[in-house]
Amino acid sequence: MLNSMSRRGGTFLPTVHSRSCFTRRQVLVMGGGALLAVVPALAAGAPAGGAWRDSTNARAVIGAAAPVTEGITLHLPNVSDSGAFLPLRLSVEHSQDDFPDTVHVIAPENPFPRVAVFRFTPLAGRARIATRIRLDVSQTVIAVARMRSGTVRVAERAVRIASSGCITPADGNWSEAMRTRVRVPVFEAGVxxxxxxxxxxxxxxxxxxxxPPKRIIERFEARLDGEPALRATFGRSVAADPYLRFHLAPRAPGMLRLEWREDTGRRAVERLRVEVR
Incomplete structure (x- = not known):
């Protein structure tokens, strides 16, 4: 049973402080603006006239649809001292008849704004994803979900960073590149x-x-007995050591096949037996 780390396992969970002095008058004067600055960071969804309107990439995904802000949630830290490893969690509410076909993550102020595209199927059971991304500067990150019904959902999250994650040098040690780790539970049928x-x-x-020349993991795919559950396309703004948490809802035991593909064509494949009780 695979209810702990696989044989290649190990723990791999994603592992500004300043002081300013203001007079009481300065605090009162700044209060309104400071409050307005915090509100977008705390909002669960995009405001009616959100940042997506100014993003060419977001508008290309949305097309002629009128996006809604309900039924999609995007989580990122409000503040980080570095933009190199920012934990991102994303979820989309759905029914079995109206599953999200694609979910796009966009960082409009990055040199390459398209962070990732996730393609779910009902075999996933839940349209939820967790990963880590890079941001170049403080900005509002956008998530766009296109549902099978044609509805488009948008969420936004404002993030402030102290230093760029896009120009952080990559670890030059490639000796462990393409080594994988996987953890799967023992499933309950259909759960x-x-x-x-x-x-x-x-x-x-x-x-x-x-x-230096670009070299990234460009694609990821999860299949159970040949049936796709999740496909992901990564851009240059995904953090080093690409990390994913996603769901699977098998109804019977089977073989889970995970594949990562580098833009050079190099691949890494893991096969694990899925147990269902």
């Missing part, structure tokens, strides 16, 4: 359970010192 994956990879985005 979504969480799969946790990681692949060692520096994710060289080509933006660091001296602009």
């Amino acid at each position: 979504p359970g969480e799969v946790v994956t990681l692949i060692k990879h520096p994710m060289e985005n080509g933006l660091g010192p001296d602009a």
Whole structure:
């Protein structure tokens, strides 16, 4: 039974402080603006005239649809001292008849704004994902979900960072690149359970010192007995050592096949027996 880390396992959970002095008058004067600055960071969904309107990439995904802000949730830290490893959690409410076809994550102020695209199927059971991303500057991150019904949902999250994560040099040690770790539970038939994956990879985005050649994990796919559950396409803004938490809802035991593909064509594949009780 695979109810703990696989044989390649290990723990791999995603592992500003300043002081300012103001007079009482300065605090009162600044109070309104400070409050307005906090509100977008706390909002669960995009405001009616949100940042997606100014993003060419977001508007290309939305097309002529009138997006709604209900039924989609995007979580990121409000503040981080570095933009290199920002934990992101995303979930989309759905029925079995109206599953999200695609969910796009966009960082409009990054040099390459398209962070990732996730394609779920009902075999996933839940349209939820957790990963880690990079941000170049403080900005509002956008998530766009296109549902099978044609509805488009939008969520936004404002994030402040102290230093760029896009120009952080990649770890030059490639000796462990393409090594994978996977954790799967023992499932109950038809009940979504969480799969946790990681692949060692520096994710060289080509933006660091001296602009080294780009080399990234570009695609991920999870299939159970050949049936797709999740496909992901990654851009240059996914953090090093790409990490994913997603769900699977098998009804019977089977073979789970996970594949990571580098933009060079190199692949890493894991096969695990899924147990269902």
